[in-house]
Amino acid sequence: MKSPLLFALFLAFGMTTAAHAQCRVGSGPEFGDGIPYCSDLQAQDDPVEPRSPQIDVAPLQLPSLWGAIAIDPQSAAGGVGVSSGMPSRRVAEITALRQCRETGGGPTCRVEVSYGNQCAALAWGDHYYHTAYGPSVDEASEIALRGCSRRTENCKIYYSNCT
Secondary structure (H helix, E strand, O other): OHHHHHHHHHHHHHHHHHHOOOOOOOOOOOOOOOOOOOOOOOOOOOOOOOOOOOOOOOOOOOOOOEEEEEEOOOOOOOOEEEEEEEOOHHHHHHHHHHHHHHOOOOOOOEEEEEEEOOEEEEEEOOOOEEEEEEOOHHHHHHHHHHHHHOOOOOOEEEEEEEO
C-alpha cells in the first residue's frame, strides 16, 4: 500500500515541478541581465492589440536645383548672364557664362555667385555691383544692396531669383 501512495505523491510533485520550469537565463528585462525571469503578464509598453508593421520611409529628397550669376566686370555694354533651375552647379555656371557673353560680355565674363536650393540677388549702382545669396529673395536682396551701397550710390536690385 505504501508503493501506490508514494508513486502518486511522486507523480504529483513531478508534475508541479514540470509546470513551473525555470525560464531561460537572460529572459528578464533588458534580455541578458543573467537573472531568470518569467511572467505571464504582458509588458506595460506592449499594446494589447498587435502593432502594425513599421515601414521605414526615407526622408523627402528635394531635387537639387542650381542657379548662377555671371558678370563681365570690364564690359561697358552689359555682360550679365543668369541661370536658374539647372540640374547641377556646372550646368548653371556654363549657362550663365554663355548668356554673359551673348549680352555684350567677353572673355572676362566670370561667375560671381552659384547657388543651390537657395536664392540670389544682384544689386547694381552707379559704379559698382554686388551679388549675394541667402534663404530668401528678401535676405539675398538686402545683403546685395548693403554690399553695393558700401562702394557706390543709387544701388538697385537688378536681378533676384530662387532655385
